[in-house]
Amino acid sequence: xxxxxxxxxxxxxxxxxxxxxxxxxxxxxxxxxxxxxxxxxxxxxxxxxxxxxxxxxxxxxxxxxxxxxxxxxxxxxxxxxxxxxxxxxxxxxxxxxxxxxxxxxxxxxxxxxxxxxxxxxxxxxxxxxxxxxxxxxxxxxxxxxxxxxxxxxxxxxxxxxxxxxxxxxxxxxxxxxxxxxxxxxxxxxxxxxxxxxxxxxxxxxxxxxxxxxxxxxxxxxxxxxxxxxxxxxxxxxxxxxxxxxxxxxxxxxxxxxxxxxxxxxxxxxxxxxxxxxxxxxxxxxxxxxxxxxxxxxxxxxxxxxxxxxxxxxxxxxxxxxxxxxxxxxxxxxxxxxxxxxxxxxxxxxxxxxxxxxxxxxxxxxxxxxxxxxxxxxxxxxxxxxxxxxxxxxxxxxxxxxxxxxxxxxxxxxxxxxxxxxxxxxxxxxxxxxxxxxxxxxxxxxxxxxxxxxxxxxxxxxxxxxxxxxxxxxxxxxxxxxx
Numbered sequence: 001x002x003x004x005x006x007x008x009x010x011x012x013x014x015x016x017x018x019x020x021x022x023x024x025x026x027x028x029x030x031x032x033x034x035x036x037x038x039x040x041x042x043x044x045x046x047x048x049x050x051x052x053x054x055x056x057x058x059x060x061x062x063x064x065x066x067x068x069x070x071x072x073x074x075x076x077x078x079x080x081x082x083x084x085x086x087x088x089x090x091x092x093x094x095x096x097x098x099x100x101x102x103x104x105x106x107x108x109x110x111x112x113x114x115x116x117x118x119x120x121x122x123x124x125x126x127x128x129x130x131x132x133x134x135x136x137x138x139x140x141x142x143x144x145x146x147x148x149x150x151x152x153x154x155x156x157x158x159x160x161x162x163x164x165x166x167x168x169x170x171x172x173x174x175x176x177x178x179x180x181x182x183x184x185x186x187x188x189x190x191x192x193x194x195x196x197x198x199x200x201x202x203x204x205x206x207x208x209x210x211x212x213x214x215x216x217x218x219x220x221x222x223x224x225x226x227x228x229x230x231x232x233x234x235x236x237x238x239x240x241x242x243x244x245x246x247x248x249x250x251x252x253x254x255x256x257x258x259x260x261x262x263x264x265x266x267x268x269x270x271x272x273x274x275x276x277x278x279x280x281x282x283x284x285x286x287x288x289x290x291x292x293x294x295x296x297x298x299x300x301x302x303x304x305x306x307x308x309x310x311x312x313x314x315x316x317x318x319x320x321x322x323x324x325x326x327x328x329x330x331x332x333x334x335x336x337x338x339x340x341x342x343x344x345x346x347x348x349x350x351x352x353x354x355x356x357x358x359x360x361x362x363x364x365x366x367x368x369x370x371x372x373x374x375x376x377x378x379x380x381x382x383x384x385x386x387x388x389x390x391x392x393x394x395x396x397x398x399x400x401x402x403x404x405x406x407x408x409x410x411x412x413x414x415x416x417x418x419x420x421x422x423x424x425x426x427x428x429x430x431x432x433x434x435x436x437x438x439x440x441x442x443x444x445x446x447x448x449x450x451x452x453x454x455x456x457x458x459x460x461x462x463x464x465x466x467x468x469x470x471x472x473x474x475x476x477x478x479x480x481x482x
Contacts, residue, residue, distance in 0.1 A: 003015045003016065004106070007022065010025060011023065011024055011025060012024075012025055012028075014106045014116075016106065016107070018107065019107075021108055021113060022114075023106075023108075023114060023115060023116055024114040024115070024245070026245075026246045027112070027114045027115050027244060027245045027246060028115055028116070028119055029246070030241065030245065030246035030250065031115055031119050031120070031123050031241055031244055031245075032119060032122075032123075033237065033241075034123060034236075034237030034238075034240065034241020034242075035122055035123045035125075035126055035237070035241070036237070037233065037234045037235075037236060037237025037238070037241065038123070038126035038127065038130065038234055038237045038238050038241065039069070039126050039129075039234075040230050040233065040234045041126075041130055041230060041231050041234035041235065041238065042065050042066075042068065042069050042126070042129055042130050042133055043062065043065045043066065043230065044226075044227045044228075044229070044230025044231040044233075044234060045065055045130065045133050045134060045137070045227065045231065046061050046062040046063075046064060046065030046066070046133070046227070047061075047062060047065075047223045047224075047226045047227035047230065048223070048224055048226075048227025048228060048230075048231065048285070048289075049061040049137045049140065049227070049334055050062050050220070050223050050227075050433070051218050051219065051220040051221060051222065051223025051224035051225075051226070051227060052218045052224060052282070052333075052334055053140055053141060053218070053219060053333070053334075054141070054216055054219050054423075055219040055220070055433065055434055056422070056423030056424075056425060056426065056432075057140065057141045057423055057424050057425060058219060058220065058223075058425065058432075058433035058434070059425045059429060059431055059432060059433040060145060060424045060425055060428065060429060061137065061140065062433070063145070063429065064133065064136060064145070064148065065133050067145075067148070067149065067152075068129055068130075068132055068133040068136070068152055069129050069133075071149055071152045071153055071156075072125070072128050072129040072132065072152065072153075072156055073125060073129065074153075075128075075152075075153050075156050075157065076121075076124075076125045076128050076129075076156075077100060077101055078099070078100060079096055079099050079100075079157070080125075080128055080156060080157065080160075080161055081098055081101065081104065081121050081124065081125070082096050082097055082098035082099050083096070083157065083161040083162075083165065084124070084128070084160075084161040084162075084164040084165045084168075084169065085098070085110050085120075085121075085124065085164075085165070085168070085169055086098060086169075087110050087169075087170070087171070088171070101118075101121065104117045104118055104121055105117065105118050106118070109121075109244075110169065110170060111124075111168070111244050112244040112245065114244070114245060115244050115245075120244070123241060123244075124164075127164070127184055127187070127188055127238075128156060128160055128161075128164070130188065131156075131160050131184075131187065131188045131191060131192045132151075132152045132155055132156055132160065132192065132195075134188070134189070134192035134193070134196070134336060134340055135155070135191075135192040135193075135195035135196050135199065135336070135398075136148055136151070136152065136196075136199070137196065137333075137334045137336050138195075138196035138197070138199035138200045138203070138332060138333065138334070138336055139199060139203065139413060140333040140334055141206050141333060141420065141424060142203055142204075142206050142207075142414065142415055142420055142424075143203060143413045143414065143415055143424070144412070144413060144414070144415045144419075144428060145424070145428045145429070146410070146428075147405060147410070147411045147412060147413050148413065150405065150411055151401065151402075151405065151413065154401055154405075155195065155397075155398065155401060158397055158401065159191060159195065159393070159394055159397045159398060159401075160187065160191060162393070163186060163187045163191050163390055163393065163394070164187040166389075167179065167181050167184075167186055167187050167386070168181070168187070174186075174382075174385075174386045174389070177382055177385075177386075178368075178369070178379070178382050179382050179383065179385075179386045180297065180298070180301055180351050180352070180355050180368065180371070180379065180382075180383065181297040181348070181351075181386065182239065182242055182253070182296070182297055182298065182299050182300035182301060182351075183238055183239045183242040183253075183296045183297065183299055183300070184238075184242075184296050184297070185293075185296050185297025185298075185344045185347045185348045185351070185387075186297070186344060186348065186386050186387060186389075186390035187390070188296065188344075189293045189296060189340040189341065189343060189344030189347075190340070190341050190344035190345060190348075190387060190390040190391055190394065191390055191393075191394040192336070192340055192341075192394075193336055193337045193338075193339070193340030193341025193342070193343070193344060194337065194341045194390070194391050194394040194395045194398070195394050195395070195398040196332060196334075196336035196337050196340070196341070197330070197332065197336075197337040197341065197395065198394070198395050198398035198399045198402065199398065199402065199413075200325075200330050200331055200332045200333075200337070201330050201399075202399065202402045202403070202406075202413070202414075203331075203413060203414050204331070204414070205330075205331040206331055206333065206420065207417060207420045207421065209331055218282055221281055221282060224281070224282055224285050225281060225285060227285075228285040228288055228289065231289060231292065232258075232261055232288060232292065235257050235261070235292050236254050236257060236258075238257075238296070239253045239254065239256075239257045239295070239296060239299035239300070240253045240254040240257065240299075242299070242300060243300060243363060245363060247362070247363045247364070248362040248363065249300055249359070249360070249362040249363035249366070250363075252299075252300070252303070252304075252359055252362055253299040253300050255304055255307075256295055256298075256299050256302060256303070256304055256306070256307035256310070257292065257295055257299055257307075259304055259307040259308060259311065260291040260292065260294060260295035260307045260308075260310040260311040260314070261288045261289075261291040261292045261295070261311065262288070262291070262311065263291060263307070263308050263310075263311025263312055263315065264287040264288055264289075264290050264291020264292070264294070264310075264311040264312070264314045264315040265284040265285065265287040265288035265291065265311075265315070266284070266287065266311075266315070267287055267291075267311060267312050267314075267315025267316055267319075268283050268284065268286050268287020268288075268290065268315040268316075268318070268319050269283045269284040269287055271283075271315070271316065271319045271320075272319070286318075286319075286335070286339065287314075287315040287318075287319070289339055290314040290315055290318035290319075290339050290343045291310065291311040291314045291315060293314065293318075293339060293340055293343035293344055293347060294310045294311070294313065294314035294318075294343045294344070294346045294347035294350065295307055295310045295311070295314075295347060296344070296347055297344070297347045297348050297351045298310065298347055298350060298351035298354065298355060300359070300360060300366075301351055301354075301355035301356065301359055301360050301368070301370075301371075302350075302351065302354045302355060302356065302359060303354075303356060303359055306350070306354035309350065309354070310346075310347065310350055313346050313350065314343050314346050314347070317342060317343075317346050318338050318339050318342055318343050318346070321335075321337075321338035321339075321342040322335045322338045324337070324338060325337075325338075341391065344387070344390075345387045345391070348383045348384075348386060348387045349380065349383055349384065349387070351371065351383060352371050352372065352379045352380035352381075352382065352383035352384070353371050353372045353373070353380060354371055354372070354373055355368065355370050355371035355373070355374070355376075355379065356370050356371070356373055356374060357369065357370040357374050415427070415428075
């Protein structure tokens with residue numbers, strides 16, 4: 001039984017059989033608003049991924065974003081929240097204290113005594129939902145959709161929830177050790193980016209990899225911009241909302257978030273300009289996302305000057321990291337590992353260097369020893385340990401999940417060649433993003449290309465080996481009738 005009243009200042013007073021307390025209505029309002037902001041990021045990921053692909057595979061990425069919200073919402077209700085944020089001495093292992101959201105209503109949250117657990121629960125749900133969506137972008141153009149429902153549920157349970165537990169649960173090993181991760185450098189970005197690498201290696205290369213068939217540009221750059229807008233807009237709730245309070249620390253988090261994204265976008269775009277002398281909006285959007293990823297763990301710990309370096313380093317390192325797939329010969333279609341896993345590691349390391357006790361203490365509550373700027377030199381080692389743990393755990397567990405599903409009838413992710421040629425939208429959904437989807441270029445390639453693997457673009461540069469160089473000036477997706 002919950003008893004609720006209001007005090008003279010308008011704050012919410014609560015009491016039940018276990019105790020009593022006061023919740024701040026302003027903090028509740030800001031956290032709920034941030035929940036909505038993070039939710040809009042999830043279809044933002046879908047639009048961003050969709051725009052980068054070929055038009056015959058455009059719709060399923062948007063569908064997957066909504067499917068992931070639905071599946072993780074059920075998983076979080078069922079046992080995800082309990083596994084990640086149980087407040088017992090030994091969290092996660094066999095702990096289902098909050099199974100089906102039992103006992104989660106008006107008691108104080110594990111994140112802040114000023115916010116009820118149910119508000120914290122729905123806010124953290126959005127983080128849990130966007131993380132597998134980032135990862136399953138790696139299935140682009142070559143996966144069956146049905147088994148992904150199973151994969152998202154299992155992956156959230158065995159990968160995301162444990163990492164979220166050790167990072168944000170007050171009983172988690174990284175939290176106890178002193179790890180600094182304000183909004184999800186390891187639980188969200190390193191875990192999803194590394195999972196994307198494992199998925200790419202498991203699925204193998206797309207049909208025609210290294211030839212003209214994949215020498216395409218993003219089919220809808222407007223979708224890429226739209227997805228970036230949703231993500232950038234929502235990231236104010238992603239980082240600012242992680243303060244769980246409408247205070248100066250949340251404001252600082254919003255400032256550094258916007259600044260890192262801006263510098264990251266400009267940096268990536270300029271690196272691409274040096275190669276092609278083109279002002280690439282896809283390059284700008286990619287850099288903005290990498291800047292947002294990098295600032296995520298440090299957004300509540302670093303000041304505005306450091307945010308400029310976060311953006312520059314993310315835009316530079318992630319740009320060059322896109323070449324790893326050519327060096328190690330794996331098909332990471334959307335450069336998720338380069339943007340999210342590498343970007344998350346960059347953010348964790350820079351947080352260890354530039355975290356400041358004064359910034360974290362802007363909320364009037366948080367006390368940390370800071371990073372190298374505050375002469376706390378051990379913080380960098382803690383950040384590295386957390387990053388390596390997230391990388392290793394996510395990669396190993398994702399690989400195990402994929403191969404177990406591989407041998408379960410009906411659960412294998414890889415589609416057949418006919419489906420890949422026809423397009424996932426038509427073969428798996430029977431619906432299209434557009435009225436017309438042309439596949440002639442898949443069936444009737446005109447001439448071969450070799451992989452040059454240079455530049456920071458999402459796809460390799462290609463060198464024409466046919467004598468018909470003039471044809472290369474045309475859109476390779478357009479096929480003229482004989």
